[in-house]
Amino acid sequence: MTVERAVQRAISARPFNALITETFDTALNHESNALQRGLKPFTFVAKDCFAYQGVPVTCASKMLENFTAPYTATILQRLVENGGSLLGKANMDEFAMGSTSTHSHYGPVKSSITAGNLDNDWRIAGGSSGGCAVAVHSGFADVALGTDTGGSTRNPAAFHGIVGFKPSYGTLSRYGHIPLANSFDVPAIFANTVADCERFYGIMAGVDSYDSTSLDPLPRPENVDLTKLTIGIPKQYVHPMLSDDTLDAWNNAAKLLESTGCKIVPVDLPHTEYSIICYHILAETDIASNMARFDGVSLGHRASDDAPSFNELLATSRTESLNDTVRRRIFVGNYYNVRENRGKYFQQAAKVRRLIKQDFDAAFAQVDVLLTPVTSHSAPLYSEVRAAKFKSRQRQDDYFTQPANMAGLPAISVPMGTCSNGFPLGLQLIGNYLEDYRLLAIANFLH
Numbered sequence: 001m002t003v004e005r006a007v008q009r010a011i012s013a014r015p016f017n018a019l020i021t022e023t024f025d026t027a028l029n030h031e032s033n034a035l036q037r038g039l040k041p042f043t044f045v046a047k048d049c050f051a052y053q054g055v056p057v058t059c060a061s062k063m064l065e066n067f068t069a070p071y072t073a074t075i076l077q078r079l080v081e082n083g084g085s086l087l088g089k090a091n092m093d094e095f096a097m098g099s100t101s102t103h104s105h106y107g108p109v110k111s112s113i114t115a116g117n118l119d120n121d122w123r124i125a126g127g128s129s130g131g132c133a134v135a136v137h138s139g140f141a142d143v144a145l146g147t148d149t150g151g152s153t154r155n156p157a158a159f160h161g162i163v164g165f166k167p168s169y170g171t172l173s174r175y176g177h178i179p180l181a182n183s184f185d186v187p188a189i190f191a192n193t194v195a196d197c198e199r200f201y202g203i204m205a206g207v208d209s210y211d212s213t214s215l216d217p218l219p220r221p222e223n224v225d226l227t228k229l230t231i232g233i234p235k236q237y238v239h240p241m242l243s244d245d246t247l248d249a250w251n252n253a254a255k256l257l258e259s260t261g262c263k264i265v266p267v268d269l270p271h272t273e274y275s276i277i278c279y280h281i282l283a284e285t286d287i288a289s290n291m292a293r294f295d296g297v298s299l300g301h302r303a304s305d306d307a308p309s310f311n312e313l314l315a316t317s318r319t320e321s322l323n324d325t326v327r328r329r330i331f332v333g334n335y336y337n338v339r340e341n342r343g344k345y346f347q348q349a350a351k352v353r354r355l356i357k358q359d360f361d362a363a364f365a366q367v368d369v370l371l372t373p374v375t376s377h378s379a380p381l382y383s384e385v386r387a388a389k390f391k392s393r394q395r396q397d398d399y400f401t402q403p404a405n406m407a408g409l410p411a412i413s414v415p416m417g418t419c420s421n422g423f424p425l426g427l428q429l430i431g432n433y434l435e436d437y438r439l440l441a442i443a444n445f446l447h
């Protein structure tokens with residue numbers, strides 16, 4: 001769409017609070033350059049943990065409130081070089097920690113699926129890349145770049161009835177991305193259709209000399225015979241917290257695939273239940289070291305009062321500028337990191353991670369893809385996530401999405417109708433490592 005049109009839509013979508021920074025002038029420049037070069041322009045937003053030179057990058061935190069990116073992330077550069085116009089930086093959970101997009105220094109994202117008045121209560125956008133989902137759903141971004149460390153793209157995509165694609169680890173460069181947990185972090189794509197996802201993935205994917213973990217996905221297979229696929233249904237994903245609507249959508253999708261000739265088989269992923277706890281040990285350990293750079297001295301918010309000592313300066317700067325979740329995770333990560341605890345927690349979790357990966361390897365020896373839920377329910381109301389009883393559920397939110405990050409596998413959330421309450425639902429397809437294009441071909445069929 002044209003930038004002019006996108007800007008009008010972005011302005012009407014302001015009540016959803018999807019953008020932290022609007023870059024409409026930058027977008028107009030990008031568009032005119034694209035037109036001059038004979039390219040077909042498109043609009044995009046990037047989660048506010050990606051750097052674009054000269055534009056603020058905040059990670060939705062007071063810590064980076066006044067920080068401007070000194071360079072540009074490779075994948076943003078690739079989009080711009082291929083006709084993309086950057087419309088803005090999308091709101092998110094602070095430092096990408098969360099699954100609701102309600103924990104932002106710039107206020108919560110309100111989902112554009114919400115019907116009616118947004119003042120008192122609204123549907124949450126999911127997270128942590130909630131602003132990206134709203135940008136695509138409310139129609140001002142043709143594509144949005146989020147991140148997915150444990151589900152942060154697939155979860156909000158499912159809540160908005162759009163497509164959310166987390167590629168194989170490494171196939172999208174992380175250069176210019178402010179990390180959450182390095183060995184899980186994957187830049188990820190929101191779009192309206194699987195075909196769009198594939199197009200934008202094709203523009204961005206592949207080796208980047210600035211990211212030593214980057215690599216190319218396998219080439220697109222010539223023909224994927226969609227009538228001869230074997231689809232795995234992991235037993236451990238039939239979980240008591242699933243709503244009846246989600247269970248029905250899952251069953252219906254399996255039946256649909258079966259009716260076209262696919263074989264549906266149950267598979268066993270026995271270590272699934274340990275995934276979340278291992279994720280939090282491994283992620284928090286990374287978080288503790290990643291966040292050490294935000295000290296208020298070389299980088300980030302500095303405490304306003306003159307601190308009596310260096311240590312107090314650090315402590316006050318962080319206390320003033322990081323939310324409870326971020327500070328709790330730094331604290332816990334340092335606990336896991338001390339010498340006497342490392343063997344007890346980090347190393348054990350790393351071993352279980354390998355077992356989770358081996359479960360997937362065994363599954364993919366028998367099946368082409370796995371079909372699972374993305375979330376247990378449709379998007380809850382803000383008032384529901386604030387209620388105490390929701391807190392225990394929150395950690396479970398990533399139950400269906402985190403294991404794919406553990407194993408670095410490509411996974412995609414595709415819209416799968418609506419719940420009885422009228423709000424969207426998604427289903428997930430997980431593919432084998434580096435078979436991203438094959439997964440996209442299959443997802444295109446299901447969508």
Ligand code: GLN
Binds near residue numbers: 148398
């Ligand atoms: N909900 C998970 C967390 O808070 C995953 C977040 C993400 O994927 N960025 O760590």
